[in-house]
Structures are given as structure tokens and as C-alpha cells.
Amino acid sequence: MPRLADHILGMPGSGVRHILEQALRLDDVIILAVGEPGEMAPPAVRAAAAQAWQDGLIRYAPNGGIPDLRRAIVDKLAAVNDVRVDVEQVWVTVGATQALHQAMAMALAPGDEVLVPDPGYTTFTMNAHMLSAVPVPYVLSPAHGFQPDLAQLEALVTDRTRLLIINSPSNPLGSTFEPDTIRALLDFAARHDLWVLSDECYEAFTYGIPHVSPASLDEDDRVFSVFSTSKTYAMTGARVGWLVTPKGFRDTMLRVQESAVSCVDMPAQHAALAAISGPQDAVRTAAAHYRENLDAATRVLEERGLRYLTPTGAFYLWIDVSHATDGDVASWAERFLHEHRVAVAPGSAFGRTGEGWIRVCCAARPDHLLEGLSRLPAPASVLAQAGG
Numbered sequence: 001m002p003r004l005a006d007h008i009l010g011m012p013g014s015g016v017r018h019i020l021e022q023a024l025r026l027d028d029v030i031i032l033a034v035g036e037p038g039e040m041a042p043p044a045v046r047a048a049a050a051q052a053w054q055d056g057l058i059r060y061a062p063n064g065g066i067p068d069l070r071r072a073i074v075d076k077l078a079a080v081n082d083v084r085v086d087v088e089q090v091w092v093t094v095g096a097t098q099a100l101h102q103a104m105a106m107a108l109a110p111g112d113e114v115l116v117p118d119p120g121y122t123t124f125t126m127n128a129h130m131l132s133a134v135p136v137p138y139v140l141s142p143a144h145g146f147q148p149d150l151a152q153l154e155a156l157v158t159d160r161t162r163l164l165i166i167n168s169p170s171n172p173l174g175s176t177f178e179p180d181t182i183r184a185l186l187d188f189a190a191r192h193d194l195w196v197l198s199d200e201c202y203e204a205f206t207y208g209i210p211h212v213s214p215a216s217l218d219e220d221d222r223v224f225s226v227f228s229t230s231k232t233y234a235m236t237g238a239r240v241g242w243l244v245t246p247k248g249f250r251d252t253m254l255r256v257q258e259s260a261v262s263c264v265d266m267p268a269q270h271a272a273l274a275a276i277s278g279p280q281d282a283v284r285t286a287a288a289h290y291r292e293n294l295d296a297a298t299r300v301l302e303e304r305g306l307r308y309l310t311p312t313g314a315f316y317l318w319i320d321v322s323h324a325t326d327g328d329v330a331s332w333a334e335r336f337l338h339e340h341r342v343a344v345a346p347g348s349a350f351g352r353t354g355e356g357w358i359r360v361c362c363a364a365r366p367d368h369l370l371e372g373l374s375r376l377p378a379p380a381s382v383l384a385q386a387g388g
Helices: 015-024 043-054 067-081 095-107 122-130 150-156 179-191 250-260 266-277 281-303 329-340 366-374 380-387
Strands: 090-093 113-118 134-139 161-167 195-199 223-228 241-244 316-320 357-361
Touching: 015 329, 043 266, 067 090, 067 241, 067 266, 090 095, 090 250, 095 122, 095 161, 095 195, 095 223, 095 241, 095 250, 113 122, 122 134, 134 150, 150 179, 161 179, 179 195, 281 316, 281 366, 329 357, 357 366
Parallel strands: 113 134, 113 161, 161 195, 195 223
Antiparallel strands: 090 241, 223 241, 316 357
């Protein structure tokens, strides 16, 4: 039979999904591997989608999204993100996933290079392979506080570098970038004439520090921004996100959107409109709930002597289990799942720097979360103290 394209055959899979698929085939498993919010979308949001179906709003929508939703996003960007754009810069997409892919497809030609955070969201690297581009990891290491090292970034730039990806708050790390760090990254991009792609899907969940949108600091109109209703409003299955482009992309986006999806389904867009323009009490409640879960979870980790990154955003914990993994955290995560019935995401699924670490989603039920963490192996020094 004919052969598939080499760049598709060489595309890496998702180590997170690999664990999740195994977990779903087992009984009595605590699933902490996937970023599924534990909250439920508010009744008004669900009712808006149901009413759209009842009203027969199931025709084609405009490529960029229904006008009311696009205007609501423009207003939200100004009020919440300090980002001022016009409606033609906002494009409603099938979740953040399509928005990320679409921005990368416009910025990257085959053989071009994209600087991706490592550890970083798996789709960044998968998209690059799917586009015949080259993902170049920039390391976010414990030694550097899991923050970008500008000197390292400078050393990675070549004449094929076209795009820098920023993800704050970070999936998988639960870390955030300070305004000065974002300014430094934008200055770096300007020096090398790079596009910037900012993934801000966890913007609603920061702890002790405000979220900063890179586009609010952008003076060169080089930032593509990606947002989503999935995490903020617990609408992961509704698949509504949006891409905010620099000025002047209307004609290009009409063609690109039409070729990719034509449009996002209208009932889901009406749900997103209700979510964005309605009361935000549920978002604040979710943020408080996730913060409580994170605080309770870190207490368990401290009691067990496990090292972790103190989270400042999102709803994940990045936990060091290298004392137990023998240099292969992916294989250890599979054994841990089958032996202890807890599914966690191996850090190596997010890049080479993640070896020895795991990502745990703290949006789960508190009792499940704490029970799952209690099954993690403590370091030998802690076990020796407990025994002695």
C-alpha cells in the first residue's frame, strides 16, 4: 500500500494519552494524568447551547465566529488582559488546539525552526512535526527556577528560526512568567525578528500574582495569542477557543480558517458567549477550589519528603520522583498505574528535561487527589526516618 508522508510517520505520540488510555481500561483507578477540570460549566452556559439547538442555530457560522462572540472576546481582552484589538483580529477556533496549529502553520514553512519550552505542552512539538518544521527545545530547568535562560535562547537561534512559543501559566509546570521575563522574551524576539505564539489557556488560574498577556507588552505587533473556554469555564468538550492575530491578517485568516474547519459549531459558540459575557462567579469559585486542592496536595508531598515546584498558576503539580524511576519515568508511570492504580503523567512526555518528574492534575476530587498522592513512593531517606 502507499506510504504515508515521512513527517507524519515520525511525529511523536502523546505520553499523557498513552497512560490515560491504559487507565481507562482498568478498574478502580485514580486518574490524575489529564487536565480535566473538576468543576461543571454553569447552568446558564449549558442552557445557552441547548437553546441554540432548540432554535435551529445549526447552520454555517461566519469563518471568524458569530459576531456577538467576537465582540465579547474583544471586550474581555481589553478589560481582563489589557489587550486592545478589533474584531477582525479575533478568530474563534475548535479549542486552543486548532488556534495553536493555525498560528504555527502561518508562521512556519517546512524546515523552519520553532523554539518550544521543555518541559512544555506536547502539542507544540507534535504540531511542528506535522508541519514539517523543526521543534527546538529551550530548557526550563530546576537550576534556573524553571524560567527561560536568555543566554541559552540566544545560542539556539539560527537563520531558520521563525517562532518563539511562550506558555504562561505553564502546562505542565504550573509556573508563570513575571512581566520582566516576558519583556525580555519579546525583546529577544524583536532582535531576531521572530513571531511569538502565546498560549494562555490557564490565564484565569494564578495564585498570588496577576496573569500578564505578552500582547499587552508587545510594541512590534508580532504576538499571536491563544485562549480557550476549556479550562476557565470547564468546557473541555465544547471545543471553543480563539486566536488573536496581529493586525492585517483578515484576508489570510479567511482562507486559512475556511481550509481548516470552515467554522466552529454555533451551539458551542453560544455557550462560549454566555460564559464570557455572563457572571464570572463560577470562575472565581473554581480558582479558589483549585488553590485549596494545590495547598492540600503540597502538604501531602511535604509530609512524604517529595520535591515539587511550588505552583503559581494552572492546576498542576510538577513532582520529582527520580529517586524511584531509574532514569525512565515513562516506564515507571506505567508500572505505578498497574501496581497502585494511580494514573500520573510522566514528565518525559513534555520534553527531555521532564525525565524523573511527573505532572499531577489537582483539579480532581480532593479525596481522590490526596489518596493518589499518598501512594507515591517516598525517598529512601524519609522511609528510613519513619522506620527508625
